[in-house]
Amino acid sequence: MNNTDDKQADRIFAEPVGQVSPFCFDETVAAVFPDMISRSVPGYSAILSMIGDISERYAQDNSTCYDLGCSLGAATLAMRNGIQAKNCRIRSIDNSSAMIKRCEEAIALDASTIPVEISCGDIQQLEIKKASIVVLNFTLQFIDPNDRQTILQTIYDGLLPGGILILSEKVHFDNTSHQALMTELYHNFKRVNGYSDLEIAQKRTALENVLRSDSIQTHQQRLQQCGFSSADLWFQCFTFCSFIAIK
Numbered sequence: 001m002n003n004t005d006d007k008q009a010d011r012i013f014a015e016p017v018g019q020v021s022p023f024c025f026d027e028t029v030a031a032v033f034p035d036m037i038s039r040s041v042p043g044y045s046a047i048l049s050m051i052g053d054i055s056e057r058y059a060q061d062n063s064t065c066y067d068l069g070c071s072l073g074a075a076t077l078a079m080r081n082g083i084q085a086k087n088c089r090i091r092s093i094d095n096s097s098a099m100i101k102r103c104e105e106a107i108a109l110d111a112s113t114i115p116v117e118i119s120c121g122d123i124q125q126l127e128i129k130k131a132s133i134v135v136l137n138f139t140l141q142f143i144d145p146n147d148r149q150t151i152l153q154t155i156y157d158g159l160l161p162g163g164i165l166i167l168s169e170k171v172h173f174d175n176t177s178h179q180a181l182m183t184e185l186y187h188n189f190k191r192v193n194g195y196s197d198l199e200i201a202q203k204r205t206a207l208e209n210v211l212r213s214d215s216i217q218t219h220q221q222r223l224q225q226c227g228f229s230s231a232d233l234w235f236q237c238f239t240f241c242s243f244i245a246i247k
């Protein structure tokens, strides 16, 4: 992201608390989010950089590119700097007012002239029209699993022919020994990035029933059911992956 220089360190779960509250994207999280996500999601910066490259290839003239669950606008900025198509606009939305306030500030500092409309709202209420690219970068996992097919269908219906969905998610594996290995390697990644065992454990508790992961197979079945002509993985590291689905 552009605001790495003034990254505030994430120490939200550093001290022991009696009762860990469910995770939410409030001001405390928004303030440390660049540090939190880069130390918690393996490949996050690579995924952003590739979203820029993919945008260069897939953005269509006279279309809209959507960043759903935009947080501080990292994927918005990646798209904005990658898009070469003419007369494109970007629509970015998040239901956390703390995130949106900081997102507006970050976009205002960016030199690109591609118009960006930022709003605070629920992605499930958003109308998607004339879209060439839709990005769900680690957002769908926070939506009620019962609503996931509907939102993906809305995205598919709003995409132009040849349009794409980039769907990045934390996933789980049905094979228990593989799941255990991936979890162990992931926790080691977090330790290497400076998180203590207490921070790892308390964050895990906070995310229980808030981040509900699916398997890779469940994601691909949903995308196929929507009608996407292909839905393939283009990135994976441990339990973090990203799909590209093409209409």
Ligand SMILES: C[S@@+](CC[C@H](N)C(=O)[O-])C[C@H]1O[C@@H](n2cnc3c(N)ncnc32)[C@H](O)[C@@H]1O
Pocket: 025, 037, 068, 069, 070, 071, 072, 073, 074, 075, 093, 094, 095, 096, 099, 121, 122, 123, 124, 136, 137, 138, 139, 142, 143
């Ligand atoms: C892990 S963050 C996404 C990271 C971001 N896409 C990026 O690339 O940096 C998940 C975001 O989804 C937002 N979110 C969760 N449910 C939402 C909903 N129903 N509508 C809009 N935003 C939502 C949260 O507020 C949060 O900012």
